[in-house]
Amino acid sequence: MSDSQTISAAVAKLYNTYPFPPEPLLDEPPPGYNWRWNWLAAYSFCTGQKPQKQDIRILDAGCGTGVGTEYLVHLNPEASVVGIDLSANALEIAQERCKRSGANRVEFHHLSLYDVEQLPGEFDFINCVGVLHHLSDPIRGIQALAKKLAPGGLMHIFVYGELGRWEIQLMQKAIALLQGDKRGDYRDGVQVGRQIFASLPEKNRILKRETERWSLENQRDECFADMYVHPQEIDYNIETLFELIDASGLDFVGFSNPSFWQIDRLLGKAPELIERAKGLGDRASYRLIELLDPEVTHYEFFLSRPPLPKVDWSADNALLAAICERNPCMDGFPSQCLFNYDYQIVNLSPDELEFLQRCDGRSTVGEILANQELELDEVRGLLKQQLILLTSR
Ligand SMILES: C[S@@+](CC[C@H](N)C(=O)[O-])C[C@H]1O[C@@H](n2cnc3c(N)ncnc32)[C@H](O)[C@@H]1O
Known part of the structure; x- marks a missing residue:
């Protein structure tokens, strides 16, 4: 087996043991919305105008148990949706989830991102949330996806950030050391991790970060495993993120959490510094923001394949x-x-x-x-x- 196959097998084993996300299955459409999965809202955010067509093809790349996929179907009533994933167990849940809530314009395939070319045709919208950072070669993954994006199409991506996940990385390494030969036994990893947290002193930095930021979601073993006993994770900073984006050959449209990326919220009391910051290019400004606010646990953003006509409505x-x-x-x-x-x-x-x-x-x-x-x-x-x-x- 090649390195990349070994890693894919280890990742599939993790998600077969702990399919993610562990949200309950409902007999009705899921509540509310996430605008990033609504084609009209996402397209308008990216271009300033409503898209011309709504009978689009959507790919959910690394769909897991189908929580996002189900939203993509319900929020886009004219779209047809395809979900792919490495984990057969996660896909089984995704299928059942969509069936139960009447999300029937969807099909699932047991397929790696690397092999996405096997799907026929192109997609107008590709959603890839929480996946690329688990690949042995995220650049190969994003390039494979980029080839399937139609001209004028959008890709929504979410990858981890290293600054806000520092304590998580340390904990991952600590668990791995204690697991020794048992690495790859994910149930053992969860048990070891939980024992560590139970033992660490109250003011310990790793424990504090877990308690303040993550513990609510980590009550579920699926979430704990996804966070602390993952066999493969590459975390980004602004510089390495834009290396990934540039390698995709697509255009960066913007972050889908734009309020975080405003320098005014950090240097607003120092107009002189805001003036200086104006001299920086976009990427250097983003870097400045994350250096001053290293809470960044992830990056979420849209990419496009040109031409993507934008309107500013100034006339x-x-x-x-x-x-x-x-x-x-x-x-x-x-x-x-x-x-x-x-x-x-x-x-x-x-x-x-x-x-x-x-x-x-x-x-x-x-x-x-x-x-x-x-x-x-x-x-x-x-x-x-x-x-x-x-x-x-
Ligand atoms: C953290 S989960 C995210 C699931 C879903 N996208 C979400 O956000 O709810 C990561 C998923 O990516 C899948 N995955 C990891 N590497 C993959 C690959 N090379 N090809 C396809 N799926 C992959 C895993 O099996 C897992 O289900």
């Missing part, structure tokens, strides 16, 4: 002529106080609420504004908050 005429509808990812509408796409509370003015109520997917911004008071910049503000989707006419 009044174009904005007035655009057809407007509400972003499907919001909760609590119609109300002046609602949750936006990211489950953040938004307080609308009465005029903004009225505007949103008139966004019916047929009227243009100009037609709506003919009957009510709202400045065009306020409409741009609604778009910036991802409360509306716009289509050019």
Whole structure:
């Protein structure tokens, strides 16, 4: 067996023992949404406009037990979805999960990311969450996926960050040392790990990080194993992350947690430093942010295969002529106080609420504004908050 096959076999064994994520199966669609899995919301976030087609093909690469896959099916009612994974046991649960909740526009294949070329055709949207960092060769993995992304398509990726996972890495190494020859016995690894935490003194740094940040989710052995007894994990920093992204041959569109990547939240009290930071390129700015706020446990972002037409709506005429509808990812509408796409509370003015109520997917911004008071910049503000989707006419 090659190194890469040995690693894939060890990873498959982990997830066959502890299929992940261990969310319960429901007899109905899962609650709420994650906007990153809603094609309309994700595409509009990336381009400023609603996508032209919704009958798209979606690939969930390394779908695990299908929690994300199930959302992808329910949140995109015209899409057909394909899930692939290395772990047969995880796939069995994914299949059952989707069957139970009526997510039937989906098929699953027992296939490695490396072999994704075996699937026919291209995909408009590829979701790959929590997977690439478990490959022996993440660059080969992302390149294989990139070849399957259609022109104008989007890829959503989530990989681990080294700065915020420092204590996890130390704990992984400690467990491995104590396991010795029993490495690869994942149940033994979980037992050893739990014994270590039970023994460490209260103020110990590794224990404190576990207690404050992770212990709630780690009550489940599946989560504990995924975190502490993984046979293969490569964690990134901004520099190595962009090496991975550059190797994909795709364009970086942006982080899907953009509020973290704002320098103002760290240096806002020092305008002089903000000025200096403006001289840095994007990547150096991101590096500065993570150096000053090393909480980064993961990176989540969108890549695209050009051409990806973007609209900024700065021209009044174009904005007035655009057809407007509400972003499907919001909760609590119609109300002046609602949750936006990211489950953040938004307080609308009465005029903004009225505007949103008139966004019916047929009227243009100009037609709506003919009957009510709202400045065009306020409409741009609604778009910036991802409360509306716009289509050019
Ligand atoms: C942490 S889980 C993430 C599952 C799912 N994406 C989620 O976020 O809920 C990682 C999954 O990636 C799968 N995986 C790891 N390496 C893979 C590979 N080379 N090809 C396909 N799947 C892989 C594992 O079997 C596991 O189910």
